Amino acid sequence: MKNGMMQLSPPALAAEALGIRHKFSCPDPQRPIVVDMEKWLRMLPDISGIREDLGKNLDYWFGRAPASPSGRLFFENISVASATIADLYTQTWQTSDDFLKTLPPGAKNKIKKLNLGQIKLSPTIQSLNARFTLNPSGKAAFRNLSQVGMVAARKPKRLLVNIGSNNGLWDIAFECNPNGRMTFRAELRQLAKELNALPPEVEHIYFNNLGLPSTVPNLMPVPDMVEWHEAKKPGKSKYYDRYENRFGFGYGQMTGNQLKKLDEHIMAVNKEAQQILKSAFDNPARLHFVDVAKLLLSYDPKHQKRTANNVVKLANGKTITNVMINASLFGNFRRGGTQGLDGMHATVVGYGLMAQQVLDSIKRAEAGVNPKKIDLDAAFDRDKLLNDMPQIWNAGLWLWRDIRRARADNRPDPVDGADDEALRDVMTLASQAAGQA
DSSP: OOOOTGSHHHHHHHHHTTTGGOOOOOOOOOSSSSSOHHHHHHHTTTTTHHHHHHHHHHHHHHSOOOOOOHHHHHHSSOOOTTTTTTTHHOOHHHHHHHHHTSSSSHHHHHHTTTOOOOOOOHHHHHHHHHHHOTTTOOOOOGGTOOEEEEEEEEHHHHHOOOEEEGTTHHHHHHHHHHTTTOHHHHHHHHHHHHTTTTTTTTTTTEEOOOGGGGGGGTTTESGGGGGGGGGGGTTTOOSSSEEEEESSSSOOEEHHHHHHHHHHHHHHHHHHHHHHHHHOSSSSSGEEEEEHHHHHHHHHHTTTTTSSSSEEEEETTTTEESSSSEOTTSEEEEEBBBBBSSSSSOHHHHHHHHHHHHHHHHHSSSSOOOOOOHHHHHHHHHHHHSOOOTTTTHHHHHHHHHHHHHTTTTOOOSSSSHHHEEEEEEHHHHHHHHHHH
């Protein structure tokens, strides 16, 4: 999460296509919010340099609450990473600042040394993120405004809502938890009331549903090589015998039948979420649903044989798919590409696909609005990861998977040596930040 990448979020891409990008500001912190995994992978094996960079990030965020370098009092994109549904109406600058004050003495230095102890890294990063995103100036007038409260105060014509993954879906797909379930009803009912109460100037509310776990690149078939053979693809709405989380904090496996049931669970959650939202709105015409699940199912060559329609074929000859992102021997992009290194968060191309789905909904809902199509070739060109894969990722992805497998089985790490230790440190910190999201 850093300046530059935040400017390539789906709402920002949608604003470009609508011709209003100049009116749509995104958070612009001077340093990444603690973790900068891509940079650190490129720095390996310079572990001292990585620790120094981490220290600079921590000094920036744990010092006086940083302000927007552009002098912004607020941003149009007020999404906060790791947020749950309830956070949209409860988390504020003040609650975030209060949480940070509860951290144990010396928390910054403990994180610098990767000695987390009782420090929960994800809510710490989330609070640093929210404090900046919701009130970059730190002004008292904005300290108690939640994300929904900010919308109520500013009254935008349209509101894009993407929420719910952190209410259970993340645990299912990132940690490969076959027993994972969504916890959302009470929070969503309250959010529905909050959204319904927004001023009438907020004419349109676009609500994304949740993608199905099977379409997430992080859940890959076991054994490894079956994923590359077109003849071994199970087909649409069918499953491999077994899956693992290719990346993650811990290691897990689940059967195809378990994953099928989880897909059905998320489909039921999406349906129920629509019902909860519709029933709460006095004017249901304000509410529009963006079918992200359908989008991701349509781009699922992980399970289906590749066709011209279920992959993104770029002008540069690259093919973007929903398998786990891989690098070639020399660090060039090889395969995957809808999601980044953690197999969960989208690349700019993936966000472009999501933005297009939102724009299609806007075009249907708002008469006379005819946005431009998202240029996926341009999206690829703007993505540093896809154009400059960390060379170590070719081996690092598999090494980290094997380390997690060994730890899950109480076996020694299958590596030794300083360079491998450096890789473990980087992967552990970044994975803890993402795995708790």
